[in-house]
Amino acid sequence: xSVLVLVEPEDLDDLGAGLSVVSQEVLTFARSLPGDxxxxxxxxxxxxxxxxxxAHCREQGVRTLHVSPDARLERYAARAWARVVDAAxxxxxxxxxxxxxxxxxxxxxxxxxxxxxxxxxxxxxxxxQSEPLEVERQVVGGAVLERVALxxxxxxxxxxxxxxxxxxxxAPSPGPAHVAEVDVELTDADLAAQVVRxxxxxxxxxxxxxxxxxxVGAGRGVGGPDQFxxxxxxxxxxxxxxGVSRVVTSLGWRPHHEQVGQTGSRIAPDLYLACGISGAIxxxxxxxxxxxxxxxxxxxxAPMVTxxxxxxxxxxxxxxxxxxxxxx
Amino acid sequence: MADVLVCVKRAPDTSxxxxxxxxxxxxxxxxxxxxxxxxxxCAVEIAVSVAGDTxxxxxxxxxxxxxxxxxxxxxxxxxxxxxxxxDATADDYGPADVAxxxxxVVQARxxxxxxxxxxxxxxxxxxxxxxxxxxxxxxLLDRPVVAGAQEVAVSGDRLEVRSSxxxxxxxxxxxxxxxxxxxxxxxxxxxxxxxxxxKAKKARIEVLEPSxxxxxxxxxxxxxxxxxxxxxxxxxxxxxxxxxxxxxxRELGVVR
Ligand SMILES: Cc1cc2nc3c(=O)[nH]c(=O)nc-3n(C[C@H](O)[C@H](O)[C@H](O)COP(=O)(O)OP(=O)(O)OC[C@H]3O[C@@H](n4cnc5c(N)ncnc54)[C@H](O)[C@@H]3O)c2cc1C
Numbered sequence: 001x002s003v004l005v006l007v008e009p010e011d012l013d014d015l016g017a018g019l020s021v022v023s024q025e026v027l028t029f030a031r032s033l034p035g036d037x038x039x040x041x042x043x044x045x046x047x048x049x050x051x052x053x054x055a056h057c058r059e060q061g062v063r064t065l066h067v068s069p070d071a072r073l074e075r076y077a078a079r080a081w082a083r084v085v086d087a088a089x090x091x092x093x094x095x096x097x098x099x100x101x102x103x104x105x106x107x108x109x110x111x112x113x114x115x116x117x118x119x120x121x122x123x124x125x126x127x128x129q130s131e132p133l134e135v136e137r138q139v140v141g142g143a144v145l146e147r148v149a150l151x152x153x154x155x156x157x158x159x160x161x162x163x164x165x166x167x168x169x170x171a172p173s174p175g176p177a178h179v180a181e182v183d184v185e186l187t188d189a190d191l192a193a194q195v196v197r198x199x200x201x202x203x204x205x206x207x208x209x210x211x212x213x214x215x216v217g218a219g220r221g222v223g224g225p226d227q228f229x230x231x232x233x234x235x236x237x238x239x240x241x242x243g244v245s246r247v248v249t250s251l252g253w254r255p256h257h258e259q260v261g262q263t264g265s266r267i268a269p270d271l272y273l274a275c276g277i278s279g280a281i282x283x284x285x286x287x288x289x290x291x292x293x294x295x296x297x298x299x300x301x302a303p304m305v306t307x308x309x310x311x312x313x314x315x316x317x318x319x320x321x322x323x324x325x326x327x328x
Numbered sequence: 329m330a331d332v333l334v335c336v337k338r339a340p341d342t343s344x345x346x347x348x349x350x351x352x353x354x355x356x357x358x359x360x361x362x363x364x365x366x367x368x369x370c371a372v373e374i375a376v377s378v379a380g381d382t383x384x385x386x387x388x389x390x391x392x393x394x395x396x397x398x399x400x401x402x403x404x405x406x407x408x409x410x411x412x413x414x415d416a417t418a419d420d421y422g423p424a425d426v427a428x429x430x431x432x433v434v435q436a437r438x439x440x441x442x443x444x445x446x447x448x449x450x451x452x453x454x455x456x457x458x459x460x461x462x463x464x465x466x467x468l469l470d471r472p473v474v475a476g477a478q479e480v481a482v483s484g485d486r487l488e489v490r491s492s493x494x495x496x497x498x499x500x501x502x503x504x505x506x507x508x509x510x511x512x513x514x515x516x517x518x519x520x521x522x523x524x525x526x527k528a529k530k531a532r533i534e535v536l537e538p539s540x541x542x543x544x545x546x547x548x549x550x551x552x553x554x555x556x557x558x559x560x561x562x563x564x565x566x567x568x569x570x571x572x573x574x575x576x577x578r579e580l581g582v583v584r
Contacts, residue, residue, distance in 0.1 A: 076498060078463075078475065101459075103493045103511075107475040110460035114467040119424065119546060122452075122459045134548065139457050140355060143346045147548040160459070192472035192502060199490075199497040207495040214582050238582050246366075249513065256478075256513025257492055262454075263366060263512050271582050280343055292580055294573070295560075306558040310576055314566035322570035327583065 002063070003035035004089045006099030006108060007042050009053065011207075015045050018052035021268070022100035024168035026161045027060035031171065032127045033096050038175070041066040041088040041182070043081040043108075046074050054177050061171025064092060066182045073186075076104065077194035082111030083184045089156055091182060096151065098124075101160040113158040121148045123162040138162050141262035142285035163266040164289030204241075206257045206265050214240030215269045217260060217287070218248060221276015221297065221316055225253040230320040231275060237327055243267060243287075245277050261286035275316040279304025296320070330384040330482055330504065333437075333444040334375040335430055336368040336403060337418065338396035339455040346552055353550065354419050355455055364399045367450035369517040371510035374480050375448050376407035376518070382482055384445070385409045391429055392418045397533055404528035405520035412534045422545035423456070427464035429538050434469060444505065446487070451476055451509040456545070462509035473507040474500045478514025490514065 005027050010017035019027075030038045040062045042049060049057075049067055057065050066088035073080055085108060089097050097112060099105040101123040113120035123138040128147060136145040142162075151157025209215065216235040222228060228242070235242045243260040244253070260267055262282040272290035277283060279295070279302055287293070288307075295308040296316045305311045312319050340357025347356045364372075375386045388403035390396045391414040400411040414429050421429070434444055447469075449462040459475075466473030479490040482504075489500040493511050520528070563572040577583050 079473075103476050103491075106459040107463065110463040110475075111467075113460065114427075114464040117424070119422070120458075120460055121546070122457060136551070139550070140342050140346055140455055141457070143342060143553060144348075144355065145551045145553060147551070148546045149548065189470070189472070193474045193500055193506070195498045196501045197499045199499060201492060201497055205492055205496045210495075238577070239584055240582075250366075252516075259513070262457075271577075271580055281346065282343070294576065300562070303555075306560055307556060308560050310573075311560050311562050312564060312566075312569040312573055313562060314569065318567045319570060319573070322567035323573055323577075326570045326574045327577075 001035050001095045002037040002039055002092050003030040003033050003096040003098065004092055004094035005030050005038060005040045006085055006097070006105060007040045008100060008102065008104060009042070009045055012044060015050040016052050018050070019056040020100070021168065022102055022163045024056055024060060025164065025166050026098055026100050027062065028169045029161050029166050030098060031061070033098070034130060034133065035096060037063040039064045039066065039088070039092045039094065041085050043068055043073055043084045044076060046071050049179060057177035058174045059170045061173065061175040062177045063175050064178045064180050066091065066180050069181050069183070070186065072191060075195040077191050078104070078107045079111050079193065080186050080190040081108045082115065083186060083190055084182050086112050086115060087182045087184045091180070094156060097156055097158045098161055101162045106160050109158055109160050116156060118155050118158055120158045120160070121150060122160045124150070124159045125162050125165040135159065138285070141282040142288070143281040164268045201257065203255060204257070209241045209243050209258060209260070210265050210267055212241035212267070213269050214238040214271045215243040215260070215267055215273070215290070216240055217243045217245070217272060217274040217277050219245035219275070219277030220247040222248065222253070223317070227317065228254070230317060230324065233324055234273070234320050237324060240269070243272075245283050274304050274308070275320065277304050278302045279307055330378050330382040330445040331442070332375040332379050332384060332386050332446045332448060333389055333434065334371050334386060334403065334408070334448040335389045336364040336372065336399050336450070337390060337453045338362050338392050338399045339365060339453055342454065348550055348552060353547070355550070362395070362398070364402065365450050365454035366512040367452065367510050370512045370515050371448040371450055372403045372406060372408065373515045373517040374510060377515070378446065378480060378482055380407070387412060387444070389414070389430065389433060391416050391421060391426055400533055401528040401531070404531045405524040406518050407524065410534070411531060412536060414536050414538055416538050416542070420544060421542045423458040423460045424464055425542035425544070427461050427468060428540070430465055431468040432539060433536065446504055447507045449507070449509050451511045462507050466507040469507065471505050471507050472502045473509065474502060475509040476511040477508040478511050480508065
């Protein structure tokens, strides 16, 4: 019995960067499921996997890394990718199929689950009971955990694992990470919804935010669309990115790709410096995995302040300029 | 001309504190109120603008009890033409059940010679967060599906769809009929005007009985996470706290 993990590269354009952090987390999580072996499947990266990808797989104890040689899979097409994942599950005799609860991860896994008519609990965070296997998953943006069964012994058990639910940890002993090619006969229907081109966004995209070591967060407390200069200057000074709350994007002050939270991005930087953000559940869902949180807020009782490691109580537009001056 | 079906869900508003019902089986929204999620508000906006651009129509659908008519009327008020309610208790339905119930309506309409060219759902509901209803629906209908759709433009019988939820903007070109799961952030939902509200108030809601019994969501229980115990260290007040804050930044090694 094995567990198959759908893995994603850190950067589809630079496979030298290895696997995404979330994929490494899911490989770690896979070892908490009842399986003797962990296999992985990587789609969209045509050609031989890079040494960085293989190194991550070996470190995580992966037995076999399934890849697909079909050049038509290079551009994202969820249903076609799911066909490869499904075939890899078949080839490796997988009892469980899991992947990161990322937009692509959830989408591809849902295609596999739909094609096989099996359930797919999303955003699982922990195994809570082994026999029968039960897991907890995040609902309501992570404020509530729902307990569900995973797998009924009949057929493949499919689930996605919430980003940053576990920290990546090396396997007790490294795996061989044999590379195996999966070949599937793709149909036109599999490729009907495929990316035809990628457009760079003016002013960046979510990857700047999700990849940053430092994120300076800004919420309604900023005050207006023309009040971001100090926030941007601090982010630049710390080599980080700007992240914002939903209020800020809804008001049109900043673009949606900067939004942190349930309907934005999930981040896990070394430092999240949340300024003028109350810390609503849906925002917390996106930032709670940050290593250290510092809040700057006029309200000492705001949830962001009480949940933070450090806080400064005061007007962000007084505190940030003073910090910048102190740093200059 | 594109006839659009847009599916919405009445979900408890959970911006504040989350309360469970007495039996712990579901989320109690009686105090905070209910709404459709922002993904679905954007789906309604896309439906109305696609129908407007192509001279088509918008039908809004929900699976829910009598109270969920409120969410249908919210969509009617901003331009949906017709509303359908599948009479059921949403909590009894898992994502596969919901997809099957919607598929049945879509197929019935096609059978009457009034097919939907485009079906929109929210990417994931605010409460259950299943991320799969639209994809299961597409499989049942054998249609292409794009998840995380944020901007949609129709040209002839094809859709140009943009999604920026995974990083750089992915552009898809899909044939209709199709299914899209909509993610907020690409369009600005319009506000209802007075005449829209009046129209919505008077609109007839078609009520359909679901045909089969649902299999359910598999929910065994819910648990509200207790807030983590605060161990915050307040560094000070106002700008006088700046030196201490900078010390902490240096300790954390984030100052270059
Ligand atoms: C289904 C759903 C999904 C959602 N998804 C998201 C999401 O992805 N991301 C998200 O962020 N939200 C999301 N929300 C919204 C969320 O519930 C909150 O409404 C939102 O996060 C609040 O944003 P805020 O903290 O900027 O604003 P507020 O809650 O208004 O907080 C502003 C804070 O700024 C402080 N402040 C004011 N002035 C100053 C000043 N001069 N200096 C310092 N502090 C100041 C105030 O004390 C307050 O704490 C979602 C909601 C729902 C229902």
